[in-house]
Amino acid sequence: MFITNALILRITILISLCFAASxxxxxxxxxxxxxxxxxxxxxxxxxxxxYLSKSEIEKMLTSSGYKLTKYGxxxxxxxxxxxxxxxxxxxxIIAIRGTSNIENAMVDVALNLLPNKHTGIxxxxxxxxxxxxxxxxxxxxxIKSYRINTxxxxxxxxxxxxxxxYIDAGGFQxxxxxxxxxxxxxxxxxxxxxxxxxxxxxxxxxxxxxxxxPLDPMDIMSMDIYWHSGTEVILRDSNTYSLLxxxxxxxxxxxxxxxxxxEKHLQQHYMSLYIKSLSQxxxxxxxxxxxNNFSIYDLFGR
Numbered sequence: 148m149f150i151t152n153a154l155i156l157r158i159t160i161l162i163s164l165c166f167a168a169s170x171x172x173x174x175x176x177x178x179x180x181x182x183x184x185x186x187x188x189x190x191x192x193x194x195x196x197x198y199l200s201k202s203e204i205e206k207m208l209t210s211s212g213y214k215l216t217k218y219g220x221x222x223x224x225x226x227x228x229x230x231x232x233x234x235x236x237x238x239x240i241i242a243i244r245g246t247s248n249i250e251n252a253m254v255d256v257a258l259n260l261l262p263n264k265h266t267g268i269x270x271x272x273x274x275x276x277x278x279x280x281x282x283x284x285x286x287x288x289x290i291k292s293y294r295i296n297t298x299x300x301x302x303x304x305x306x307x308x309x310x311x312x313y314i315d316a317g318g319f320q321x322x323x324x325x326x327x328x329x330x331x332x333x334x335x336x337x338x339x340x341x342x343x344x345x346x347x348x349x350x351x352x353x354x355x356x357x358x359x360x361p362l363d364p365m366d367i368m369s370m371d372i373y374w375h376s377g378t379e380v381i382l383r384d385s386n387t388y389s390l391l392x393x394x395x396x397x398x399x400x401x402x403x404x405x406x407x408x409x410e411k412h413l414q415q416h417y418m419s420l421y422i423k424s425l426s427q428x429x430x431x432x433x434x435x436x437x438x439n440n441f442s443i444y445d446l447f448g449r
Contacts (some may be wrong), residue, residue: 152349162267169279180432187380188425189351190325194300195418196202197227197244204229212323217285225230226277226303230285237293237321241310245301245328245418248354260334260371265313268337269371275332277311285304289314294322300418301356304329304348308376324377327421332357346377351415351424354409358400381437389427389437398439 163330179216196207197324205215213231216239220227227244260269265282279302295314299307301324304326315321324346333341379396381389391399 148353165175180434181430184425184428185345186323187204187325187417188429189205189421190323191327191349191425193231193240193242193249194298194325194327195422196302197229197242197299197303200419207210215234219284221277221280226281226306228281228285228303228306230288232290232293237288237290239293240296240298241281241301241307243297243299243306243310244338245299245303246410260373265316266309266337266341268312268315268340269334269373270309270337271305271332271373274284274305274309274330274355277302277306278313280312281306282310285390286317289317289319289320294320296322297326298323298325298327299329300421301307302330303417305332308332308346311344311346315341315344323347327418328354328356328416330356331375333374333376334371335374336371338376339409341376344376345382347424348375348377349380349421351382351420353412354415355403355412358403359402382421382428383435386428386431387433387437388428392438396435396440399437402439 192207193211195407196204199207201215201218204218206217208231212235215229215235216232217229217230225244230239230241232239259272259274261275262268263270263275265279275353296312297307297311298304307326308324308329311321311324321344321387323348324344326347327349328350328351348357357379375396377392379391379399381391381399383389435437
């Protein structure tokens, strides 16, 4: 059988097109991931801004195309917040400051889940109280036709998630919920009811606060245990990251069963470290699998 020059040319062109398509597809995937991390980085700056003074917040917002609509602090709670508006994008963003005392985030939490009038689910009573106070102060400044995004670090992230639930239940357009080092706020039933929210939880691998309140693997079948919402983004070394959801995210707590809590865990909760790690993933972020080596024998100190 003779192969003509024309046929060889066609085969060569076809192979070249397939190769070019695969390269383009790979480049598009990298570009999409890079854009996603740019968005996460932008929200990290908003969350970090909640720790700044009012004048510093206004300066940061102006550079991002937003104007400061509301600013305040909850006396006695060490919680600060701001609401900003971007009329061009028809968006608003609420950012809530976390605790100024990292140890408080670990131990000084009211663990009771209580029914909540806004959402119809059970919520962490302390975080819900902060959300109640902030929502009452900003509700009249929320714009029904705008998408309303929320963000926050640490306990501020927990409050940000609950505020997104309030916004959704109140008939507003809940947008992105992006939190950093956020502890849990509700149980399985509550998480499932608000699973339609666009929730991204960014965590550092050794930050213990996202594991608060702690998970007991023996209670994994209980519907009333604390449960996380949304997708968990684990910031790994350099430009690498992992994604977890649902039970896989919850079981990450078992990685700490045989660890002594120390200074490195507290340092991993700093917002400055979150920003630094995100900045390393702005170009060519690489997703890697997360391996959990949990064994039932770990519960008994194997």
